Amino acid sequence: MTSSSESRVSESPVSESPVSESPVSGRPARHVPSSTYRLQFSAQQTFAHGVALLDYLDALGVGALYASPLLESGAGSNHGYDVVDPTRVSAERGGELGRKDLVAALRERGLGLLLDIVPNHVGVDVPLANPWWWDVLTHGRSSRHAAKFDVDWDAGPVLLPVLGEDENEALDALVVSPDRTELRYYEHAFPVAPGTADGTAREVHERQHYRLVSWKRGAAELTYRRFFDVSTLAAVRVEDPDVFEATHAEVLRWVAAGEVDGIRVDHPDGLSHPGEYLQRLRAAIGPDRWLLVEKILGVGEELPASWPVDGTTGYEALRHIGGVFVDPAGAGLLTQFTAEHVGSKESAHSGEHRARREVASTILAAEVRRIAGVAAAVPAVAAALDGAPEDALGDAVAELLCGFPVYRSYLPEGREALDTALTVARTHRPDLAPVLLALHAAMLADPHGELTTRVQQTSGMIMAKGVEDTAFYRWNRFVALNEVGGAPDRFGVSPAEFHAAAAAREASSPATMTTLSTHDTKRSEDVRARLAVLSEMPTEWIDVVRRWSARRPLPDRSLDLLAWQCLVGAWPIPADRMAAYLTKASKEAKLVTSHVEAVAEVDEAVAAWAGEVLSDPDLVAEIEAFVARIEGPGRSNSLGQKLLQLAGPGVPDIYQGTEFFEYSLVDPDNRRPVDFAARRATLGRLDEGELPEIGPDGAAKLLVTATAARLRRYRPELFAGYRALPASGPAAEHAVAFARGTASLLGPGAQASGMVAVATRLPVGLAARGGWGDTVLPLPDGADDWHDILTDTPVDGAAPRLGDLLLRYPVALLVRPA
Known part of the structure; x- marks a missing residue:
């Protein structure tokens, strides 16, 4: 990019505002930016840091700042999804004054603001930090905030899974605070209800509206709805208009003040009725605000027609854009080698179903149990259980949840997904057909009833934990495809499919977001781009993996495949980062160890592996030589997919730091600090006329990113x-x-x-x-x-x-x- 090319892009008769009003499929005009740049705000990257970056983001050419959640979250949170008080802005991130300064600085530069919000849950890890949760624990069902949470009060006291494995021994560690207002278990504190403070700590505990139990009991016995299997994130009932108002009032105040141009809704599939929620939110923010949902679409799936949104956060675009750089000719050899290496020929579909069934019976058993309790009260379901085994209803619920081809249905829309779930469940358990048919009929008869609602909410949890967070760590034929929203069974995307998807996006949802990397992706865009090269040279890859694996094996053959791919994909990577990643990956896979059932010797071997590999000079030399062969083609792929995203239909997002080559693995690795000083300096050199080589410094990717982003901003008629x-x-x-x-x-x-x-x-x-x-x-x-x-x-x-x-x-x- 030379100075003259920058000038040519900037000297456009079109308004230089990056937030333009453009019609979206006949809908009212929206404030849609030319592109966005995602920043993860935290105590280490505050609003003041954001203000200091705006001159760089402005020069980069982006149209809007895409901010992670800004409300008060757990202390030290680097993501903000654990909101503890939705009525105020995060103090750690800069507080209200800092937020106002950020908004003013954005407006001064003509930049928009897209805000990430979290309607599904709040953080309860530290009860005292969450005023609503503290009050619920204090007063139980009579709390003025009790209706905000989805608690099964009929099941007894709220179970809090925080104690050690030996529950009886852990209860001996309970103490009452000197003022008799708190029960304490080491660093954990819980309220004491008025009038219940007399006696020993155990006696006080028995009088509370909650019970402290072993952390292991949360999976099967939890009495409140949560986010996936995370017991420290309690779901809130935003389907209740009063709860909606209470949880959204602060954000809506910002919207009313003209300080927010768009809203990104986190995890709508966890809500009772996503469509109704989105209609209420649209009415609250008005017709001219950009509205996106973090919705993972299956292959061929579309958003429900009734949702008044502009699109998704772009995982379907990620699959198409990244997939077109994968060579389908590599599928056969890699499939054969995987079966040989792992000792199994299991298909991706079969592996995904098995993993989903496992999580339904283990880490999400509490949700299955609660649905079964609701279903048992439906007369037709009860009749179908006549003469059935005791566990038939729980098994039928689990099988139905595991049969959905997509994350969830939205009855009365999306009945096809429920019908498919029934067919799949009957195929796996024909003996449960009467119960399954009764469940299916009951859901169709009352599409807004509690049974239907809980099944639909939970099917998304089963899919996320069973597929994204289990199968995607097990079925490791080619992990460039094992991505959020990905389809590992489909080996890449043909140019024809890529173009068809892009044309459809332009025709039906031109204001949807597109992405290549997010805070949730399993591997960054550049890791996937480098790994795509392996599809072109499967024989060479198979040869080195056989040799390396024999030299430095891992305790599990599937993990072995994952590790070598991630090592070369993120190379060079320090031992501590690689060890942390493999520790998480092995526990998510749940094959030889897990978060719940840890195996010490396996965990030790996994943690030590990266250090052993990197301290083996001969092996390191081989890895470096192999990476040297693939890094050039990998950079070519990186530049290609970045250009296709930035120039293609939809509104492209640039995840923080990815304007350089950036080789990160799953969170928290992808939330490491970004060297913005290097990026700023490089952009200055590009604007002075430098045409960089395609080297490891990332200048060539910055050239592509800035040139395309500026063109989108200043010449929107070209898009x-x-x-x-x-x-x-x-x-x-x-x-x-x-x-x-x-x-x-x-x-x-x-x-x-x-x-x-x-x-x-x-x-x-x-x-x-x-x-x-x-x-x-x-x-x-x-x-x-x-x-x-x-x-x-x-x-x-x-x-x-x-x-x-x-x-x-x-x-x-x-x-x-x-």
């Missing part, structure tokens, strides 16, 4: 419409290109302008065939006055040779004069 541009010639399959904003797309009378994005796919295969040869890219409208704004060079002719067009970089961003 209308979508048309695939097929290359022609012997290497045509290695090019992915599309046009937007051209006269042929916009119709008669349109200005003769436009934009073309070109990326290289399967770079190893391209090099093996000797390069592009005579392959050309016919450009739209028969025009020959295109300019590559990445390199600030004119394009030769209306059908340039790709070997010339992509001589310096494996990507090109072409623009015609305005």
